[in-house]
Amino acid sequence: MSAQDRLLALVQGTGSAAPGELERLYDRLAPVSPTFMLGTWQGGVFERADAMAAMLIKMRWYGKRFAGIENVEPLLCRDDAGEIYSFTGMGMARLREMSYRGTVSAAMIYDDQPIIDHFRRVSHDVVIGAMDAKAQESVLYFHLTRVEEA
Template identity: 45%
Template sequence: MSAQTQLLEMIQTGQAYAPDLIFPLYDQLDPISIEEILGTWKGGKFDGGKDPDPIKWYGKRFVSADYCEPLLCRRDDGSVYAYDNLGAAQMRLMAWRGKVSASLIYDKQPIMDYFRKVTDDVIIGLGDVKGKPTDFFFHLTRQ
């Protein structure tokens, strides 16, 4: 079974998956260009819904290489807004784990997200927070 098929099945189940299971699949995925990632994406985590989500994370919006809204959240009424406490972000092509792919660099925090393509409408991100283990995987689906 391909890495893409396995990841799509994992996303559909909504269950928790350990980073050690996701890393080899992530490494098999193709890079994604900045142009391919532009737009609004709905996000999800591989935590099985067990971790609390105080900001009600919705996803990310990639407007251009130089301006991105890295945290879109939901209000109680269901509307989506850009959570700006961590600032905006920009995208650049970065080498990570042997491949050059679109990456998100936060303006106000030592955070980078490295993206790989599952399908044209689904991508996997790996969050890298300076000083913490690089093992936070998430998925985004184009809206």
Template identity: 40%
Template sequence: MDVLEARARFQELRENDGPVDPAELDEIWAALAAVRPEDILGEWKGGEFETGHPLNGMLAKARWYGKTFASVHDVKPLMCRDEQGGLYSNQELGKGEASLWTVEFRGETTATMVYDGQPVFDHFKRVDDATLMGIMNGKGVPPEGPFYYFFLERVTRTPAARAREAA
């Protein structure tokens, strides 16, 4: 599979509400380009692929919105919505926040988010300029998984909108 086929199939699977085979997601992952931590700074809205992983549906229950990479050392991995719809960093759920590193995963070095308070890593690859594919990995997960597969879309908001959400 080349990168254009991977991008097209990624979009199809992302729009699909049904189950997705992790092997197909692994094939897409292998075709995508690695990214540097500095290249993914900003705000991202997230979603997941339904693969049957135990975490499927759990983030939705927490009203997970996405991730904010303010800098490589200032990452808010679990941006969630409160009762009024405002965004906040759910540090309780994430056991702290996170940072970005360049880490080898499956023989490639790519941007990886490392949680501060738990042995969990989110590896990222570029689908396109506004979309990342993520694979959550962690201590105790065998090399073949099961992994949690997700995606992030870059958010472009005005400074006024960001200020309203922070209030």
């Protein structure tokens, strides 16, 4: 099974990843450009026991909106009524190209937090992100699925 097929199955909730599997799969994926990331993406986490993942779940994290290279809303969440809003309590972000794990790809850099999300392509509509938060011991892997604009 290809890395893309395995990751798409995990995104769809088919099975769970073995220890170290997400890292190995991530390393096999192609890079993306910052412009590839433009648009709205719905997100999800693979590892729900991670402290950062638990925080995203508690916030009712919906995804990210890349309105422009310099204008990224990193935390789209749902309110009590289910409406999507931009949580700005952790600041905004911007896109850049950065080297991570030996490959230059799009990265989202928070303006006010020591966090960088590094992206690699699974398909035209799905990317995997590696959240590198300086305060965390491990990397949180998450997925984003492109939302079709109406």
